Amino acid sequence: xxxxxxxxxxxxxxxxxxxxxxxxxxxxxxxxxxxxxxxxxxxxxxxxxxxxxxxxxxxxxxxxxxxxxxxxxxxxxxxxxxxxxxxxxxxxxxxxxxxxxxxxxxxxxxxxxxxxxxxxxxxxxxxxxxxxxxxxxxxxxxxxxxxxxxxxxxxxxxxxxxxxxxxxxxxxxxxxxxxxxxxxxxxxxxxxxxxxxxxxxxxxxxxxxxxxxxxxxxxxxxxxxxxxxxxxxxxxxxxxxxxxxxxxxxxxxxxxxxxxxxxxxxxxxxxxxxxxxxxxxxxxxxxxxxxxxxxxxxxxxxxxxxxxxxxxxxxxxxxxxxxxxxxxxxxxxxxxxxxxxxxxxxxxxxxxxxxxxxxxxxxxxxxxxxxxxxxxxxxxxxxxxxxxxxxxxxxxxxxxxxxxxxxxxxxxxxxxxxxxxxxxxxxxxxxxxxxxxxxxxxxxxxxxxxxxxxxxxxxxxxxxxxxxxxxxxxxxxxxxxxxxxxxxxxxxxxxxxxxxxxxxxxxxxxxxxxxxxxxxxxxxxxxxxxxxxxxxxxxxxxxxxxxxxxxxxxxxxxxxxxxxxxxxxxxxxxxxxxxxxxxxxxxxxxxxxxxxxxxxxxxxxxxxxxxxxxxxxxxxxxxxxxxxxxxxxxxxxxxxxxxxxxxxxxxxxxxxxxxxxxxxxxxxxxxxxxxxxxxxxxxxxxxxxxxxxxxxxxxxxxxxxxxxxxxxxxxxxxxxxxxxxxxxxxxxxxxxxxxxxxxxxxxxxxxxxxxxxxxxxxxxxxxxxxxxxxxxxxxxxxxxxxxxxxxxxxxxxxxxxxxxxxxxxxxxxxxxxxxxxxxxxxxxxxxxxxxxxxxxxxxxxxxxxxxxxxxxxxxxxxxxxxxxxxxxxxxxxxxxxxxxxxxxxxxxxxxxxxxxxxxx
Numbered sequence: 001x002x003x004x005x006x007x008x009x010x011x012x013x014x015x016x017x018x019x020x021x022x023x024x025x026x027x028x029x030x031x032x033x034x035x036x037x038x039x040x041x042x043x044x045x046x047x048x049x050x051x052x053x054x055x056x057x058x059x060x061x062x063x064x065x066x067x068x069x070x071x072x073x074x075x076x077x078x079x080x081x082x083x084x085x086x087x088x089x090x091x092x093x094x095x096x097x098x099x100x101x102x103x104x105x106x107x108x109x110x111x112x113x114x115x116x117x118x119x120x121x122x123x124x125x126x127x128x129x130x131x132x133x134x135x136x137x138x139x140x141x142x143x144x145x146x147x148x149x150x151x152x153x154x155x156x157x158x159x160x161x162x163x164x165x166x167x168x169x170x171x172x173x174x175x176x177x178x179x180x181x182x183x184x185x186x187x188x189x190x191x192x193x194x195x196x197x198x199x200x201x202x203x204x205x206x207x208x209x210x211x212x213x214x215x216x217x218x219x220x221x222x223x224x225x226x227x228x229x230x231x232x233x234x235x236x237x238x239x240x241x242x243x244x245x246x247x248x249x250x251x252x253x254x255x256x257x258x259x260x261x262x263x264x265x266x267x268x269x270x271x272x273x274x275x276x277x278x279x280x281x282x283x284x285x286x287x288x289x290x291x292x293x294x295x296x297x298x299x300x301x302x303x304x305x306x307x308x309x310x311x312x313x314x315x316x317x318x319x320x321x322x323x324x325x326x327x328x329x330x331x332x333x334x335x336x337x338x339x340x341x342x343x344x345x346x347x348x349x350x351x352x353x354x355x356x357x358x359x360x361x362x363x364x365x366x367x368x369x370x371x372x373x374x375x376x377x378x379x380x381x382x383x384x385x386x387x388x389x390x391x392x393x394x395x396x397x398x399x400x401x402x403x404x405x406x407x408x409x410x411x412x413x414x415x416x417x418x419x420x421x422x423x424x425x426x427x428x429x430x431x432x433x434x435x436x437x438x439x440x441x442x443x444x445x446x447x448x449x450x451x452x453x454x455x456x457x458x459x460x461x462x463x464x465x466x467x468x469x470x471x472x473x474x475x476x477x478x479x480x481x482x483x484x485x486x487x488x489x490x491x492x493x494x495x496x497x498x499x500x501x502x503x504x505x506x507x508x509x510x511x512x513x514x515x516x517x518x519x520x521x522x523x524x525x526x527x528x529x530x531x532x533x534x535x536x537x538x539x540x541x542x543x544x545x546x547x548x549x550x551x552x553x554x555x556x557x558x559x560x561x562x563x564x565x566x567x568x569x570x571x572x573x574x575x576x577x578x579x580x581x582x583x584x585x586x587x588x589x590x591x592x593x594x595x596x597x598x599x600x601x602x603x604x605x606x607x608x609x610x611x612x613x614x615x616x617x618x619x620x621x622x623x624x625x626x627x628x629x630x631x632x633x634x635x636x637x638x639x640x641x642x643x644x645x646x647x648x649x650x651x652x653x654x655x656x657x658x659x660x661x662x663x664x665x666x667x668x669x670x671x672x673x674x675x676x677x678x679x680x681x682x683x684x685x686x687x688x689x690x691x692x693x694x695x696x697x698x699x700x701x702x703x704x705x706x707x708x709x710x711x712x713x714x715x716x717x718x719x720x721x722x723x724x725x726x727x728x729x730x731x732x733x734x735x736x737x738x739x740x741x742x743x744x745x746x747x748x749x750x751x752x753x754x755x756x757x758x759x760x761x762x763x764x765x766x767x768x769x770x771x772x773x774x775x776x777x778x779x780x781x782x783x784x785x786x787x788x789x790x791x792x793x794x795x796x797x798x799x800x801x802x803x804x805x806x807x808x809x810x811x812x813x814x815x816x817x818x819x820x821x822x823x824x825x826x827x828x829x830x831x832x833x834x835x836x837x838x839x840x841x842x843x844x845x846x847x848x849x850x851x852x853x854x855x856x857x858x859x860x861x862x863x864x865x866x867x868x869x870x871x872x873x874x875x876x877x878x879x880x881x882x883x884x885x886x887x888x889x890x891x892x893x894x895x896x897x898x899x900x901x902x903x904x
Contacts, residue, residue: 002045003066005073006032016098020045022239024096027350034329036322037346040077041091041243042070046098049215049237057212067207070242078244083203087124088117090134090245092348093210095217097238100351102479103450103472104226105238106145106217108210109280110138110245114201118184129177130250136180137280139187139199142206146213147195157186173249173278207242214240222450228811229457230479233819246346248280248339256281257308259294259319259336261327264355264478265417265469267362267542271295271323273336274468275308281337281348291468294319318345326350331372332381333363335475354479356417357382357390358540365542375549376894382546384861384888389481390540391880395419395521395532406528409502409510409518412463412488414525415474419534420461420483421519424512426495428455435459442518444500446493448473456480461520463527465491483522491527502527547575547883550890556867557874558885559635561854563587565626571879575886578635578721579627580785580876581854584702585643587623588616597648598659602673606697608663613701620702624709628720635721637785637854637876639764640702642688642727649674683790683799688728692738699726699738703745711753723760725785730769732776739780764854766790771838778845785876786835788855788863792822795831823856826863836870852876861888868892 004021006028017026025043032038044067051060071091075081080089090112095105113121113135122131140154161179162170175183191199200206217223218238227233248256257275262268274291276283294316296304309316319338322345326334335353339346355363364378373381394417395401398408422440425431428451431443435458443459445452447466456462456476461483464473468487477484492501500512510529512518519532559580560571564587568579588597596619600612627636650656650670660667679685692699703724710720726738742761750756762783763770767790770777774784793800798807800823810817826832835853842849852874857863859881867875868889877885 002048002060003042003063003070004029004045005042005070006038006040019098019235020047020239022046022096022098022241023100023351024094024241024349025239028241028243030329031322031326031347031350034325036325037318037344039244039246039346039348040074041241042067042074043096044211044240044242046235046237046239049218049239052212052215053218053237057216059208059212067211067242068204071207074242074244080244082112082207083117084120085116086120088112088120088203090121091207092241092243092245093207093214094241094243095214095238096241097218098235099227099230099232100354101223101226101230101232102354102475104217104223104453105220106214107282108138108141108145108213109282110134111142111206111210112203113138114203116201117203125247125250127250129180130247132177132180132184133172133175133249134245134247136183136187137282139184139191141282142199142210143187143191143195145217146209147191147197147199149191149194153190153194154187157190158183160186172283211240211242214238222453226450226453229453231820243348246339246341246348248276248341249278250342252277253312253343254339254341255279255308255312256283256337256339257291257294259323259338260333260353261323261336262333262353262355262359262363264333264335264353264359265414267333267355267359267366269366270297271320272298272469275338275340277311281339312340312343315340315343315345322347328372331367331377333359354475356478357386357388357481358417360386361390361540361546362542365545376553378546379550379553379887379890380894382887384884384891386481387883387887388881389418390543391883394523394535395519395526395528396535398521398524398526401528401532406532407504407506408521408526409504409529410488410490410527411505412485412490412525412527413468413474414521414523415469415471415486416462416477416482416484417523418461418483419519419521419523419532420459421517421531421534422460423515423517424500425455425459425514426493426498426500428452428458430514431455432458442520444491444493444518445473446495447471448476456482461485461522463488463491463518463520465489465493483520485520485522485525485527488525488527502529543883547886550887551575552890554886554889554893556864556872556889556892557852558882558889559637559852559854559874559876560882561858561876561878562627564623565630567879568627568630571882572630572634574879574882576631576634576879576882577874578637579631580637580852580858580874581725582627582636582638584620584639584641585648587620588648593619594648595658595662598650598655599662600698601648601677602659602663602670604663604665604673609695610697613697617701617705620705621709621712624706624722625713628709628713628722629716629718633719633721635723635760637723637725637762637783638702638706639725639727640699641691643691649677683793689726689734689738690728692726692741693734696741700741700745703742704749707746707749707757707759708753710757710759711749711755714755714757715753720757721759722757723762723783725762725764725783727764727787728766728790729763729777730767730773732773732780735763735777735780760850762850765835765838767794768834771834771841773841774838775841775845778842778849781842781849782846783850783852784838784842785852785854786838786872788826788831788835788853788857789823791834791855792827792831795827795834796822798822825860826857826866828866832866832870835866839870839872850874859885861891864888865892865895868896 021043075089082089093108118135122128143149144151248254255277259273263272273294276291293299293307295309299307333353337349360382364381367373422442425441432454440460442461444463464486474486490503502510519528559578560576561581562568603609660670710722760782762781764787765784766787851872854876858875859877
């Protein structure tokens with residue numbers, strides 16, 4: 001059916017190894033092929049998982065025989081027999097999906113032990129303590145994962161033994177054999193009592209139940225949530241990897257660890273990671289013990305001998321050799337799990353390592369310099385959305401804060417860089433709930449587990465009291481782009497008293513509670529009490545290099561949405577090639593300006609309105625001059641006033657009084673006029689082009705201000721390329737009327753200036769009807785800018801402001817009614833089809849019609865890929881998302897080129 005023994009019957013035909021064997025199985029297959037020491041074993045394919053699910057938990061016919069044959073071959077390889085009472089073979093049963101999902105699915109170790117085989121293991125190993133440590137681990141993992149017994153019950157049994165020995169803080173590795181035997185007896189009683197059935201003594205029954213549990217974990221809540229969070233789609237299930245156990249808990253000449261071939265936080269080319277002596281791998285990633293450094297260089301001063309390199313130099317050298325070979329083979333940074341059994345190093349897994357955006361950029365650029373990959377591969381390798389993390393703000397340097405008298409209350413491991421500020425929460429559910437209410441929170445835990453994934457996603461940052469750079473908290477935080485301080489041993493997190501006690505470097509004790517604000521410095525691993533001010537992120541040197549390579553390959557232009565000169569200058573520094581959307585209504589939100597706009601809107605007649613327009617015009621002209629100067633040499637698309645009136649009208653009594661004074665009338669009259677302007681649905685009301693039709697003086701004022709500003713700037717040597725955009729058009733005739741108005745105003749302005757300035761006239765396409773009659777509209781427009789925010793609202797008939805109240809139910813529905821929030825990612829099937837229709841019909845009328853997207857989708861990589869596919873000329877997004885857009889546009893071009901038929 002689908003059992004593939006490492007290095008033997010592993011012919012998978014033309015299938016993708018990763019999709020068929022899962023990432024872990026594919027990696028093991030590659031390592032065996034490279035001659036790297038790997039414990040023998042086999043992989044049960046992802047197709048088998050799908051078949052098991054389709055059959056509602058029944059294993060496919062023939063699988064039993066295949067598994068037994070593979071188990072026999074594994075036993076022959078290691079010289080042991082599964083279930084043998086004298087020298088038993090033990091196995092691990094691990095998940096392995098095609099996409100990396102760290103900690104989200106289940107694993108069972110030490111499988112094959114029972115009351116007889118544990119005695120055989122004790123004798124064959126010569127270490128009774130080791131045998132019963134392995135047995136109590138199996139009982140706990142099997143009881144939890146397979147039989148559904150709460151893990152805490154097993155942990156309490158172990159804690160009770162430590163208490164009985166008079167040392168509640170005793171490390172697990174020091175609990176004596178006779179105590180572990182008692183824990184095993186108690187654990188079997190716990191399983192019987194809480195599962196209602198006994199732990200299976202039959203080792204093959206253990207194996208089949210474990211395989212089923214791993215298959216079942218594909219659809220556990222945390223795995224489903226993680227796939228949705230990471231947008232992992234199209235996979236059919238998980239593979240299962242069954243391997244002979246190698247033991248890191250056999251004594252001080254054994255251990256387990258995790259290694260990255262480069263630093264996953266900053267990308268430095270050094271072997272980076274952690275290990276624990278006399279421990280199994282789960283101890284390292286679970287974060288329940290704070291491990292030691294791999295290398296002498298990574299160790300604290302004076303502790304170099306405690307490192308893996310210092311304490312086991314030969315085993316370390318074997319790891320270094322394997323790591324170098326794997327990175328060279330895969331041409332990417334690898335995340336490696338390893339176990340040392342009595343001085344010999346075995347690799348259990350290799351996968352592409354999770355990394356911060358900083359590290360991703362540096363590694364990609366460095367690998368080009370090293371000749372490992374091409375520039376094109378480097379551009380494709382960096383997740384465009386991760387650049388958002390790279391540009392996050394940070395806290396001031398610790399030395400700077402110290403000069404200001406600000407000292408950290410605790411220090412830990414800088415597991416994921418950046419800054420995070422928020423209120424302490426101790427539980428993942430609280431983090432998710434409070435974040436949904438708009439609050440910024442920091443999740444503080446002793447250690448995190450896969451069940452905390454939803455809270456980690458919701459939180460601004462993560463703190464753990466234990467664990468290290470390769471703990472669950474650290475790995476997941478880097479994958480999510482979250483600031484994280486791990487292994488903060490100065491913290492005591494007490495869930496019973498709801499307190500966090502920090503012991504400062506000066507020896508003081510600081511008690512914190514949920515709701516108290518803290519600031520995290522993930523770059524230096526520091527925690528501060530209270531809210532600190534943040535600074536702009538420093539650019540990574542390799543960032544500009546990667547952006548240069550990206551710009552060389554993209555065909556899609558990248559503009560910005562900017563309403564002020566300051567925003568425009570910021571956007572230029574991020575690589576903007578013009579302004580794709582200047583929203584003129586945003587220019588009036590300032591207190592000194594909004595009153596003039598209110599008076600204009602509530603004026604008694606056209607003559608009175610003209611007075612206020614005359615006051616507003618200089619403000620507009622000045623704004624436009626500043627924008628043109630900031631964008632010297634680049635196009636500037638200015639959308640004429642598009643107000644939902646309710647955003648401008650006075651609301652409070654003081655505001656009504658101020659407008660009444662300015663208009664020279666009484667408050668009652670102003671309120672009556674405001675009431676007359678009230679709209680049931682202002683988003684579909686008297687706004688955009690409709691204002692230009694009913695009150696043409698408003699749009700004439702704006703057009704005049706734009707063109708006068710352009711003429712003035714041109715006179716100063718500024719290269720200006722103004723584009724006038726009319727919003728909310730649904731009729732070609734509307735645009736025709738406004739085009740005539742613009743032409744008349746332009747003739748006046750340029751006649752007075754004595755020179756003409758080239759300008760473009762176009763429209764925002766944001767209504768379905770406009771898409772369908774785009775061929776008519778294009779007769780009067782030189783460009784279309786798709787306002788995909790409103791186009792999504794009007795296509796779905798959903799208010800963006802209200803969507804959050806129910807869209808999550810659509811996404812979480814068992815039938816996944818909506819895969820994505822259509823306001824965050826363009827709905828290519830519906831809204832996208834309208835964009836495609838409008839583009840085709842518009843260019844059928846005007847071949848040189850410029851097309852762009854200026855909605856929020858302009859900064860979303862998948863929406864950018866769609867824009868490139870349709871043949872748009874540019875996307876426009878907010879300044880901070882410009883690097884994302886530039887990289888995503890380049891990736892879209894490179895992927896399209898790779899998929900194009902040769903010779904095309």
